[in-house]
Amino acid sequence: MDQENAINLLMQGATAFFLEVPSGMEFGIDMMSWSTGEKFKGIKMIPQGLHFIYYSAIDQYGNTAPRCGFFHFFTKGECLVKKWDTVKEELLDVSREEIVRYKTNILNLDKFLGPYPFEELEKWNGLSSLLTGKLIDKLCPKTQIIRSAMELFPASKNENLKKRRPWGPVKSENDFGSDLLPNLVPKAESQFRxxxxxxxxxxxxxxxxxxxxxxxxxxxxxxxxxxxxxxxxxxxxxxxxxxxxxxxxxxxxxxxxxxxxxxxxxxxxxxxxxxxxxxxxxxxxxxxxxxxxxxxxxxxxxxxxxxxxxxxxxxxxxxxxxxxxxxxxxxxxxxxxxxxxxxxxGWEFNGLEEDDDDEAPVIVNLEEY
Structure with a gap:
């Protein structure tokens, strides 16, 4: 891409800053994901419209956490800024002043931003062509975070464990130890609507x-x-x-x-x-x-x-x-x-006017009875 076209896309497209993201974690937008490097600070040249941003934290031993993601409608020239919280292991919003500061320094921070993967844009548009911001807000959890693993918490604040099963024979394999497990239920604000x-x-x-x-x-x-x-x-x-x-x-x-x-x-x-x-x-x-x-x-x-x-x-x-x-x-x-x-x-759809074997009428010979 020539320099003039690159600068035009940078200024016309949206920019998403993700600050203090750990090196080596999975990070993606739409149909493409990467492993972050030490200099990574976000993504530039994002086309206006709906996009899905996602990430998976990695601990000090290299274990990958469940994936988290969120939808965002980018406007022309928008600057989105989020900062990594090491305790919650999530991307959180920053102050308005910090957003303005990064937006006015986009050109100076260009080398820390990865370009949007335009080669995957057609696929993404095909998958999201009917979605609107209003519908996204209606269907998403109240937290607006899409998680691959459901968030659970104890059903009772006063009692985290069910009562112990009385002495006696185990009714089934599934019953063994089940009464000793925590009684966990999904968080209401994390559930889809x-x-x-x-x-x-x-x-x-x-x-x-x-x-x-x-x-x-x-x-x-x-x-x-x-x-x-x-x-x-x-x-x-x-x-x-x-x-x-x-x-x-x-x-x-x-x-x-x-x-x-x-x-x-x-x-x-x-x-x-x-x-x-x-x-x-x-x-x-x-x-x-x-x-x-x-x-x-x-x-x-x-x-x-x-x-x-x-x-x-x-x-x-x-x-x-x-x-x-x-x-x-x-x-x-x-x-x-x-x-x-x-x-x-390799699927064939022939003879659809005929009933399947399990749907065809059953013929009974009454002379046998």
């Missing part, structure tokens, strides 16, 4: 046939969850939020929520007919996610009843068997996705 499904998965007053229909079609659940957002697209954006927290934040709870939302979209048959535009964006969002999924994560998903394959099989079956006119964008999107899945994973 995901959109919860309705308590009842079918409308009040539904007949038995209607209840059966809603057990096979998740459109009612999708509708009720969508109504909890200001925009119809926000539930799909929540799918992106969960994936980022899982892929980059290494948060397993987000992975479980991502699977639930993925299956919800795939099994909402009536919703596909009523709002095909949303599902065109759904196919694109999931494809971007699968393009960037690490192989070791993919193995876990495949071995876990292959949630992705079975979900898409039901979705493609809806497109092929339901009696409605499919718009060109949805038709092209589903065709392209099938090709991608076949090329990347």
């Amino acid at each position: 995901f959109t919860e499904p309705p308590e009842c998965h079918y409308p009040s007053g539904s007949s038995l046939s209607e209840i059966t229909k809603h057990s096979l079609d998740s459109s009612y659940i999708l509708q009720k969850m969508t109504e909890k957002h200001e925009n119809k697209i926000d539930l799909l954006a929540e799918l992106q939020f969960c994936y980022i927290c899982f892929l980059i934040g290494l948060n397993y709870e987000s992975f479980e929520r991502w699977k639930m939302l993925f299956q919800l979209f795939c099994l909402s048959k009536d919703a596909v007919v009523q709002n095909q535009v949303i599902f065109v964006k759904f196919l694109l969002a999931v494809r971007k996610q699968l393009e960037n999924i690490p192989e070791d994560f993919l193995v876990d998903i495949v071995e876990n009843n292959n949630v992705i394959y079975n979900g898409f099989k039901e979705f493609f079956r809806t497109l092929e068997t339901e009696d409605f006119e499919i718009e060109d964008n949805l038709k092209d999107g589903s065709t392209q996705l099938k090709r991608f899945l076949q090329h990347k994973f």
